[in-house]
Amino acid sequence: MLKAQRAIFSAAFRTNLQYRVAALAGIGTQLFWGFIRVMIFEAFYRSTSTPQPISYPQVVTYVWLSQATLLLLPMRANPEIQAMIRSGTVAYELLRPVDLYALWYSRSLASRTAPVLLRAAPIFLVAGLFLGLQAPPSLASAAAWALSIVAAMLLSAAFTTLVTISLLWTVSGEGMSHLLIALSSILSGIIVPLPFFPDWTQAILNFLPFRGLMDIPFRLYVGYVSPSEVFSLVAHQLAWTLVLVFLGRWLLGRATRRLVVQGG
């Protein structure tokens, strides 16, 4: 059973690695965005003398980390499955002798992680050498970051699978994915690092699943939280992953019972 998922994961992973030109353009775009952000933060820090919740070098590193792993944001449904649902070939997926949720989850995981791995290394290199990205303060921080970024990938794949399943209801699917991209980009810390949000919102932000996509790994990396907290933070990420997996399974079960395949 697990062997089938592994084969699908590695096939999807290798397909994603083929788009090298697109990755190169993406790297250029993300370096540009990161650079604008860094200049704006520089200007903000220069305009105030009041102490800020997070230091300027930490913010710069946070910004570069968010550009390096930007594609972990569950921006849209899995495009292959979306095409299958539109054309009706999703019927073949239903016939395969494997667990459908696990199959879609594997596909989502591959399509989320492959482009990130491809883009992250060059961004780390360029930003690290020239643009102010700093190394983690300790080896323990680095290890904590590595652990939580894996959990972030699992969480992101669970989000993507959930959006993909929602397509079984709405076909065009724009509504749900627009809502999700909006919420996840502000609540994960991509637009503004979460420590800047007003103090009264922090408890809410800490509870919600979105910070597990970006903010938790970044805080661990820059040493904003001590590496000893890694276990409770990763537990937060994994708990939400489980919630989303169960929700996705339940919805998929309901959907496949009432699914009408558009013949064509």
Place this chain on the structure above:
Amino acid sequence: MNDLHLYWRYVTVAIRSEMQYRASFVMFTFGHLFQVGLEFLGIWVLFDRFGSLRGWSLPEIALLYGMANTSFALAEGIGRGFDTFHLMVRLGEFDRFLVRPRSTALQVAGREVQLLRIGRFLQGLIVLIWATLALGVRWSLGKGILLVATIVSGAFLFIGLFILQATLSFWTIESLEIMNTVTYGGVETTQYPISLYRKWFREFFTFVIPLACVSYFPALAILERPDPLGTPLWFQYTAPAIGTLFLVVALQIWRLGVRHYRSTGS
């Protein structure tokens, strides 16, 4: 006049076809409004922490933000056909446009008139109105004309960028994602005063892609702020014209591309 009439026909067709999916239209508009609204929330969060940005207050930044976003939304609505133009080149569909006795640029623009962008436009407009109320700008006829001319000319500049992006695909057959840095990235850049950025970056967005001329400079005139970069008032009033000029140049380059076009044959 004939051309304008034709374009209007394209617009009415687009309205009618989108109204076939009314629920989807409403949902998309609200989704989009919500999405860009959250972006502005991000700016508010930063001002809540820092108070000001090198002497600029939140309503002043909001004026820049509103101008950039209304311009860009107009351009996206009108010029969206150029955004997916590389697909037409790849599939050889552009051949059909060449045999019709109308301007090719007009036909490509009319291919896809996106009313859906009204979400971003409304949000930009709301921020713009809030900014002018909060600032208590001393309005005059000159300033009013300047504001409207800037937004229109800014839209022209963005359309010019979409056209250049499409023109490149005559040679590359692919879409160049890197152009997003000057379109979407350009909106992001012009939401903040250009004086904050490094010198080379500032010069790039003034002389190469003159986005500063349709945002920062006219905004200074409206706000009656002295420019740390030292530009005179007459320049701030005339700078937006450069956006329109940019579109004219882009259309010339487009014509060059059309002449170079060889069908992929598929």
